[in-house]
Amino acid sequence: MYALKSVAGALGAGLIGFYLGIGGLGAVRALAGYDAWDTEMSITFGYVFGVIGWVMGAGMWGAWGREWFGLRTYDRKAPGWQRYFVFNTDHKVIGIQYLVTFIVVFLLGGLMAMLMRAELTHSGHQLFSNAQYNSIMGLHGIMMIAVAVAALVGGIGNYAVPLLIGAEDMAFPRLNALTYWLIPPVALTLLCTPLLGGIETGWTAYPPLSVLTNNAQILFDVAIITFGLTSILGGLNFVVTIIFMRAPGMTWGKLPIFVWAMFATAWIALLYTQGFAVSLLMVLLDRVAGMSWFDAANGGDPLLDQHVFWFYSHPAVYVMVLPGFGIALEMISHFSRKPLFAYRYAVGALLGILGLSGVVWAHHMFTSGMPNYLHGPFLVATELISIPTGLIFLCALGTIWMGRLWLTTPMLFALAVIFNFACGGVTGIFLADVPTDIHLQDSYFVVAHFHYTIMGGEIFALFGAIYYYFPKMTGRQYNERLGKIHFWWMFIGFNVTFFIMHWPGIQGMNRRIADFMSDLNTANLIVSLAGFFLGASFLVFVFNMVWSWIFGPAAERNPWRARTLDWQTDSPPPLENFPVPPVVRGHPYDYGVPGSVHALFPGRGAEEPPRPPSTFPGAAPAPAGGGGGGGGGG
């Protein structure tokens, strides 16, 4: 059992590392005349060595570490489902590892949301004390942020980018495996925070509160610094992969839009994630090493943290949303069977957002008491970002206009992304304009707004992408009827919950509270009930995925008749992705263009077009090389 060996090895080596870290530190402290145990310092050291032990035990030692000492490396060649439990360097396996892990985290985070809404059904206290509520809320926040940052990028990005650009794998496969294997310790550490009193600071962890609060903060800090590390390494990997691993002929002008989105995203992750890590590192140093970055009484400045923190955390919004735009546009083009409208403008928009994302952070701080002269420039920069964002809408709406809309589950999710983000974009204007933001800042209006953009924009795209790639990933087809039930259930639940949620915000309900004013009872009860309805929709999703993965009918290689490279290989693809390396000729989205070919597989015959387009009847040969897609549905 390779899987058992790998997981047990990771746990065992992780625990040994943990105790070695604590013991080693204790020995040094004891020698220096201090107590051997210092809660926060000991946990920090134990964690660092524990994580090193964990990744080494998971298989990094055999696949990578031995090399450092001149030894021969080896891979654990695990068969079947077991390959998902070892240090596997195949980007397709890593993508699925990411997806499954983060769906679990998403469901746990969703459970936290249900508990929060249960407490907020009525003013006064229902189920939880303030401490419990804060802890649940902090966990919900940081877990969902982690899902939003990593599920689409790490899951769909890892799976699809090499396929879309015709590459065999990512540029740095072992680094890729490392970024995944750092995730489980992060998740476990976060789940341990209630043992030390729970996260009291929300996911933003502003000092001085995060310096003064309980010991759970130390777990939060080390876990999120590790998480930032995976984000940076992943960003680096994507940038290098997209620059250097494209198939011959895959010029920048022919790059699928999702790859462009991932390119912009990866740069943001690579350039800005340090900000979050640094802000938490400074909190950690204040706590563990007694420094005073944020202690005003000792010359520190509490606002310093917010600048550093939002310097990352605003761009992080685009780490979440840009791949969502990318995959939604991708699906919209394939399912409208039209070229992507204004492709060049969409690329320009993605790069424009990348450029602007670094100069708007202080719009989160309009009421923070920063100097007055900063408000104007950040207001202007923030409003400017709506121009490139608007181009994404042009691209989506222009593509569906006059199209041949095939309303599969992934297409419905892609359209919902545009719908939801339109709402989230409009409410964003109220928050970008200082005169309205003064009242709305830190209210439920903000909560509703960012759920519209992040959940409505990105998480809907994530679910769409999961349905879209399910046949490719598993070789089986999901149940379309259940997929559509899930979509409408989630769409309605989501919109009722979060649209109504704007109202208590305008009325003055502040966020992150266990209790609220009694005049908002009705609105909150409706939001809670709609929230439970939304939460239940994911049961349909989980059932559909599990059942279809085991019992679903075999999928064709190209069930969507899409033109991009990912669909021109078997479902699931072989280890090397393409038995014959592709040579790219034409644009990926040239639907309705007679005779256009995206890619050729020399020696295997033309793969495009796989079936005759109506405008060009009977002109194309059936695709060669197996798969169930021969001849198409026409």
Next chain:
Amino acid sequence: MKANVIAAVVFWAALTLVGEAFALSDLFPAVGSDQAKDFDHIFRFLLFLGIPVFTVAVSVIIFSLLQFRARGPEEDGPAMRGTGLPPRIWLAVTGCLAVGVMIYPGLTGLSKLQSTGSGFGWGDTDAEIVIKATGQRWFWSFEYVGQDVTVIGNGREVVLPVDASIKFEVNSIDVIHSLWVPAFRMKIDAIPGRTTFMTVKTIELGTFADQQSFRIQCAELCGLDHSAMESPVRVVTRAEYDDWLASQKSK
């Protein structure tokens, strides 16, 4: 194509009308200050502007769902690449909207709110009544400057006169808090080591008992009892205010 465009525009106009009617509904809590009047006005203005934008997306999506539906991937649509004029027009329109909103109500509203470039807060730097508000986990204390009156603790009423400009000088002695009065539509963070301020002009009488938006509450997560960190506000006539001050002093 032309018939589709006309139908879609009609659909958009109808949706927009419904949306704008919704924007007229009563959305706001009680108005207690001049700044609240401005806020409500600007909010509604942005809503009027935002709804047609939102309905562009909604109407194109719904119209396409109804009109351009296909059963499967049998047929390709027209090869419209979206080059030339359409994206440029779009860019010009969205650009004008963004710059317009940036100037009004953005920068113009901002200049009305800020009286100093280097200070840390909203409104005029001097006012008739100055109150030092200090945040502390998890209650506020309010010192009426020059009056020898201090209101400390949650649930204790903060009394303010109507038709007066009132400056809150905000501070914190432990973590970051934020002073928010929903009826005044104003908030500013309380930061250790820095004095921030907000000046409001009260224009209506009001009490917490009648309208819950007359309250001071903490709007920045400050730990355990953050949700309980609030004080009721009562805006009274000048005579009642003087009586109240006198009664507080005698205590």
